[in-house]
């Protein structure tokens with residue numbers, strides 16, 4: 500295992516030196532394995548809603564659920580930087596409520612930073628959080644919490660995205676104090692120019708190889724749900740198939756009286 504603890508300054512200083520590796524995790528075992536593999540950042544993503552809790556999108560997941568899972572992940576992480584995702588409505592009501600919710604992630608959940616979806620609209624909130632000593636990761640491009648506002652998960656093509664304005668928005672986030680920005684499903688040429696324009700690292704998902712780092716959802720990269728394969732996901736394993744095969748074998752062997760054997764009994 501890599502030795503030194505990953506901190507916010509470490510992530511910022513990694514730009515141009517090493518690619519940042521980020522993965523989501525939602526519980527103790529996924530955190531333990533991700534940390535052991537040496538990933539730099541573990542995000543308790545609000546994708547918890549879809550991949551673990553079975554909701555259709557990320558809107559329903561709340562602070563209580565996110566905090567519960569952040570605490571579990573905390574117990575499994577030693578080296579990686581632990582970032583908690585601010586769920587929908589945890590930062591939309593007031594500055595005070597935003598600071599309180601983000602602070603709870605640090606104070607009770609053991610997170611070391613929070614992530615907030617959205618651009619310009621969030622500038623004042625980002626400044627307020629940074630003033631309260633809470634490190635913030637930005638998130639631009641496809642923002643799943645805008646699901647209803649946009650009428651679904653809308654990925655913008657290069658010609659549909661105002662390139663200059665997008666880069667300017669990223670720069671405004673940087674100026675407000677974010678220590679890195681997730682670029683989700685941003686056309687790769689625009690992700691490249693954004694990455695070049697910023698002093699802080701970009702972490703891409705579906706945004707090409709020019710970003711300073713990459714993030715994938717734990718269950719996607721391990722192939723838990725083979726029926727849900729996204730263009731930007733590379734499956735490094737087919738865990739879903741392996742689990743299903745094992746469960747079917749267990750069922751068969753119990754039904755046939757082959758499990759347990761004499762050796763497996765007291």
Ligand code: KIV
Nearest residue numbers: 523544545546681714
């Ligand atoms: O919730 C999540 O998993 C995320 C990543 C896709 C960055 O926000």
